[in-house]
Every structure is written in C-alpha cells, then in structure tokens.
Amino acid sequence: xxxNHDPAKEGTLKRPWLRQVARAVEKMLLVIPFAIAFIILAxxxxxYLIAFDITPPLGxxxxxxxxxxxxxxxxxxxxxxxxxVYTNCDLLAKxxxxxxxxxxxxxxxxxxxxxxxxxxxxxxxxxxxxTASDRxxxxxxxxxxxxxxFARDRWEDVTIIYNIGHIEYPSANDPKxxx
Numbered sequence: 001x002x003x004n005h006d007p008a009k010e011g012t013l014k015r016p017w018l019r020q021v022a023r024a025v026e027k028m029l030l031v032i033p034f035a036i037a038f039i040i041l042a043x044x045x046x047x048y049l050i051a052f053d054i055t056p057p058l059g060x061x062x063x064x065x066x067x068x069x070x071x072x073x074x075x076x077x078x079x080x081x082x083x084x085v086y087t088n089c090d091l092l093a094k095x096x097x098x099x100x101x102x103x104x105x106x107x108x109x110x111x112x113x114x115x116x117x118x119x120x121x122x123x124x125x126x127x128x129x130x131t132a133s134d135r136x137x138x139x140x141x142x143x144x145x146x147x148x149x150f151a152r153d154r155w156e157d158v159t160i161i162y163n164i165g166h167i168e169y170p171s172a173n174d175p176k177x178x179x
Contacts, residue, residue, distance in 0.1 A: 066090075071098070078132040078158050080104065083114065097121055098128070100140065102155050117160055119149035139163055147171070 066089040074082040080102045089095040098121075101114040122145045129141040140151075141163040148171070151162055 066095075072128075074130050077130050078135060078138045080138065080155075080158060082130050084128060097149060098126070100128070100130070102138075102158075104156075115155055116150075117152045117155050118162070120151075121146040121149070133161060137161055144168070 066087055068085050068087045070083055071086050072084045074084075081104070083101045083103075085099045085101065087095075087097050087099065097119055099116055100118040102117045103113045103115065118140055120142070122142075126142060126144065129139075131139045131141070133139045136157060137159040139161045142165065144166040145164060145168070147169040148164075148167060152160055154160060
C-alpha cells in the first residue's frame with residue numbers, strides 16, 4: 001500500500017459525481033441565508049414603501065398606494081379655514097373619497113391642527129360649497145354624493161349643517177337629502 005493512502009478519499013475518487021454534489025450543496029448552503037433574508041425583507045420593504053407613499057419606481061409597473069390632492073381651500077367661514085382633499089387609493093381595490101378638513105388657522109402647523117368634518121364618496125368634479133349660516137354655524141352644500149363615510153354635526157363651538165341634494169347609496173346615519 002502506498003504511503004499517502006487515505007481510505008476516506010478512496011470512496012470519492014471512485015465516485016466523482018459525489019464530489020460535484022458536495023460542491024453544489026456547499027454553494028447552496030452559502031446562498032440559503034440570503035434567499036431567506038430576501039423572502040422575509042422584500043415584502044416588508046414593499047409595504048413600507050406603500051405605507052409612506054414612496055412608490056414612484058413601483059408606480060411604473062403598477063399603481064399602488066394612495067394619492068391625495070387638495071381641490072380647494074376656503075378661509076374665514078364662521079372663523080374656520082377649510083381644505084377640501086380628493087384621495088384616490090388603488091391598493092387592493094379602488095377607493096375614492098373627498099374629505100373636508102376644518103382648522104382654526106392657528107396653533108400647530110400642518111395636519112395636527114386639521115380635523116376631518118365630512119367625508120364622502122364622489123368624484124373631484126362634484127361642486128361643494130361652504131358658507132357661514134351665522135357666526136357659529138357652517139353650511140356644507142353639495143348637489144350629489146355616492147355615499148357618506150361620516151359627517152360631523154359639530155366641531156368645537158361650530159354647528160355644521162348639511163345641504164345634500166342626492167345620496168346614491170344612503171345609510172341610516174346620513175344627513176337627510178334636501179327636497
């Protein structure tokens with residue numbers, strides 16, 4: 001028997017395919033942690049991008065997330081400022097809404113000082129009017145809406161009166177349409 005004889009190597013020399021399988025398994029073991037990390041982190045990153053609306057590159061492939069656009073701003077109605085925002089969401093299903101925000105025009109800047117007072121489904125082309133009925137009341141007038149998500153009757157010391165012409169899909173809690 002030769003001096004460098006190793007019985008462990010003898011089996012692999014007779015089976016070269018076994019060495020190739022061992023190398024392939026070794027390479028797979030190096031790749032598996034990266035594949036697992038990708039499988040776990042990719043969906044988390046995707047939903048993070050959607051949640052924070054950082055999706056322009058993804059929007060090229062398919063439309064995701066919500067887009068909001070200020071339609072109008074009205075100031076000085078019964079001492080309040082109003083912002084009318086159209087929101088269009090295309091995440092799992094199409095969802096459009098118009099939201100009316102009220103603020104005092106002072107205090108904390110941005111969204112912290114705003115309060116949703118009226119939210120309804122309808123396109124951005126539906127005209128909405130905000131007028132002061134008196135010093136402590138605001139009239140919200142709209143010709144037609146598809147449905148109403150919510151309508152506050154009061155915000156702080158201001159009463160909100162709704163003048164809605166037609167509600168396509170009414171619910172029991174909606175303000176009654178005018179006749």
